[in-house]
Amino acid sequence: MDSTRPSRLPAATYQLSIKDVFNRLSDREQLYAHHLSRAAWHGARIILRQTSSEGIGIFDFILELHKACNGQWSIFTERFGVTNDELNLFLGYAGMFMSKMNNFCGEGDRKIVPAVSADSLRKMASISPAATAALQDVIQPMLSPTPTALTLSESAYYLGDAKITLGEIAAVARVMQLNGLEPENTRIEKSVENSRTVYKVLQASVQSNADLQNHMRGSAIPIDILQQGGEDSQLDGEVRLVRGDHSAEMSKIREHLLQAVRYTANEKQALFILDYLESFTTGGLEAYRRSMKNWVQDMYPRVESILGFVEPYRDPYGVRCEWRGVISIADPQETAKLTTLVKDSTKFIQTLPWAVPGNNDGKGPFEKTEFRAPDFSVVHALAFVCSNVWEASNVPNYNDIRETYGFKNIVYANRMSANADPNRPLHWISPSELQGFRKVYHILRFITTSIHELLGHGTGKLLAETSPGVFNFDSETVPINTLTGKPIQSWYKPGQTWTSVFEKLAGTVEECRAMLISYYLAESKDMLRMYGYDDNTDITANERLRALQAFNEEDQSWGSPHSNADFVILKHLLHDANGLLSVDCDVNSGTLQVRVDRSKIAEEGKASLGRMLHRIHIWRCTADVVACKQFYESLSAVQGIEAVWRKIVASKPEPAWKFVQANTILTDDGKVQLKVYEESDAGIIQSFADRDL
Incomplete structure (x- = not known):
């Protein structure tokens, strides 16, 4: 994309309204929703780490400024020589960064650059030694208009001083496939050790290689070696599996899932939460597949959840997935309006161009014998932890599970309502x-x-x-x-x-x-x-x-x-x-x-x-x-x-939308309190400060 000055068009901020539907939950449901939301939000730093090398540093810099001024942003104009325009431009950037959870927009991967000078940022950072140190680490990539978008050479899914090629990624993929290792929760780091190329497959998990090795004493082959070289004609190097990527965040996610399982509404919920726990602890995606089989059978839950490494949109190779944590609350009245569409699904499939009368109930050979009518729910998002707040989701993405067990369609009503904004530029x-x-x-x-x-x-x-x-x-x-x-x-x-x-x-x-x-x-x-x-x-x-x-x-x-x-x-x-x-x-x-x-x-x-x-x-x-x-x-x-x-x-770039989201807080009496924030950049930043991520 063009290396142009950052757009100064104001970006609209929307509230993901949730208070009314949250208050209709029982105490038990609110506790379940709280712990799932906390688990989801602890994946925010994973998204930052997956996106850009400077993402976590910028995140910490914004929070250091907030901490130093105690959320009173006017201090910077009153005491540090920053103009109102400069402050508002910075807050606009910070609100967008926090809302997208990185400095590249989720749709289009365009870089978000603050329209403020380095001098203004240094004035703001002078409020505390911690803020000054945080800015020093990120000021150059933060202000640089390049790279304008995420490409293979800039992708944080592929690390190391030695640049990797698509051919090498494909070769590593074949090695992973031979070893029964799926790519969704991995990254690759290429390095040279003792004149030998090493490809480390970094797998997201609580456990490290050493943790797992302790349970496999006596194994003749080191568990981290997938290939020692020479077996793949396009890959002359060693491939290693390194567990424990994002381990700090995965540990916090596990802690809240252990609490959430106490408040599940049925056996299916308990089973998929336990499978989440196994997968996130060990890094194994077989357990995650099991979780999806139980999750799709938990039909029309009051509190819905999507957790894990779900969509590969940001991977230049198209297989590694970004963390997604979405916790939502069902709206039974709105959901009822979609039941007719679900019921008549087969009738509409029979009208598609590949349908063959008399073959497979009129659907033809390129459709499943039985269309499994999914759980089609209208919900309100309580926590949407992703680089983009989507209007709807269709999961799981595993085709074999979809064909055998089904899938869910989820429409987020409090996100869809933003489409009615009469001020959107067209x-x-x-x-x-x-x-x-x-x-x-x-x-x-x-x-x-x-x-x-x-x-x-x-x-x-x-x-x-x-x-x-x-x-x-x-x-x-x-x-x-x-x-x-x-x-x-x-x-x-x-x-x-x-x-x-x-x-x-x-x-x-x-x-x-x-x-x-x-x-x-x-x-x-x-x-x-x-x-x-x-x-x-x-x-x-x-x-x-x-x-x-x-x-x-x-x-x-x-x-x-x-x-x-x-x-x-x-x-x-x-x-x-x-x-x-x-x-x-x-x-x-x-x-x-x-x-x-x-x-x-x-x-x-x-x-x-x-x-x-x-x-x-x-x-x-x-x-x-x-x-x-x-x-x-x-x-x-x-x-x-x-x-x-x-x-x-x-x-004429259209500014991406920003969303401010509520938080749930566990009170001293064991109840859950919902905290809602104002529709502003300051409200977005405050909400993240309160999450203590």
Whole structure:
């Protein structure tokens, strides 16, 4: 992305309102929610460490300033020669940093740089020796506009003085696979020891290698050596497993899970908490897989939780996952509105482009025999510990568990409400469309998000040889490819997964597929009636040009799989939908506007979306990465007039939203008190200071 001055546009701060629904919990439920929330928040430093080398240092500097001034920020203007403008600019930066839990935005990985001078920061730091020392460690990377986005060379998932290549990462991945080691909770450190290259696989856990070795006395082979070299032609070096990454944070997470298990509501909750404990203690993901099997069977809990290393969006290789801790409280009345969508899921799946009448209940061979209707809940987030506060979640991400045990769709109502903000800047909408767009945007987001999570991520069957000679389809009469009309030629081989085959492409292609399904089905009259809208409802297309903010011109890469998918869909429609969309570009005035020919939405638009969706879905189901890569990467390219669009979009960056979240506090009488903070940067910082992380 462009190395430009930090945007001075004010970023909106929203309250994740939770008080009313929290107060309706019983004392036992509040204690359960409290300890889960504390466990979630203790993962904040893990996120900081996973993101950038300076993240924890900046976090500590902000908290040192808060401690020194006791939250009275006006002291800096009254006694330290800092102007009001400088103070407000710093607080805006600090609020954004704390809200995102790092100095790179979760969507797009754009760097957040304070629009204040080094001199102003040093004046503020002079308030205490601790603050001065903290600033000294981070001032250079904190103020530097580069790197503008996270790339492989800057990623904190890959450490060491010796730079690692994608080829080496792939080779280490093969060694890990041979040793039954999954990558989600790992990082890699490359070093040279005694003229020999060493790749350390750092695994998140409470226990270290020494802790585990004490339980394996007499083992002939050191437990940390995965490969001693020479076995992999692309990896001439030693691979070691080093347990105990993030051990301090994992220990605190374990402490609160040990308390939370005392207040579980049922056996399933107790089982998945105990499995969390085993996985987080040892680092083993087999226990985490077990936790997910029990978690998906805990249907419609009053207090919902997602803990662990969940999404690989920020890993340049696309397999290592960021910590996510989300604790929420169910809203039974809102959840009831979505039961019809869940009940009629199969009916809508039968209308998708790959459906085959008479085959698999009309769903065709590229869908599971039985669509497991998931737990589809509307909740309010109590603690959202992640680099981005998402509108919804669809988990677990393990496809074998999803197919066998099911999955959950969770929509966060107190996050979705921010979409109705009437003051949000909309640069790329035609003035004639602006009023109508504002009127329906939050409606559109709710409809498409719920379809996206339920049917977008919930559909599809990955055809696979699950073990040598064992297939999850009829291998003698293989399915007919609905794209070509011929028998399929490829499928997943034993040990292969969606992410291992499609690698970095996996995340964005899956998000694109889910988006396309939501847009394709949202036009259905039956679908709209479920949400209370009819043929005359004024729902318009969302602006997709904003996605270009996440494109890194330097290395021609996308910093966000969602934004990549957004742009791919826009580009496909521009070239394939017979004039449905057009983009007006005025280089002199720096304006862009998307225009939609509404007369073509129902036929041309839906048909074009269907063609794209059909291809991506079949390629995903049949492991045809070659065809998918050729198609998708050509649409991902930003060139010609698109590069001009990108420059205009980059010149008007929309500030990321900030969210202030409540805290739970355990009182002397054993009860839980909820503390709510003001919607301001100072409120965000105060909330983190009170968490004592």
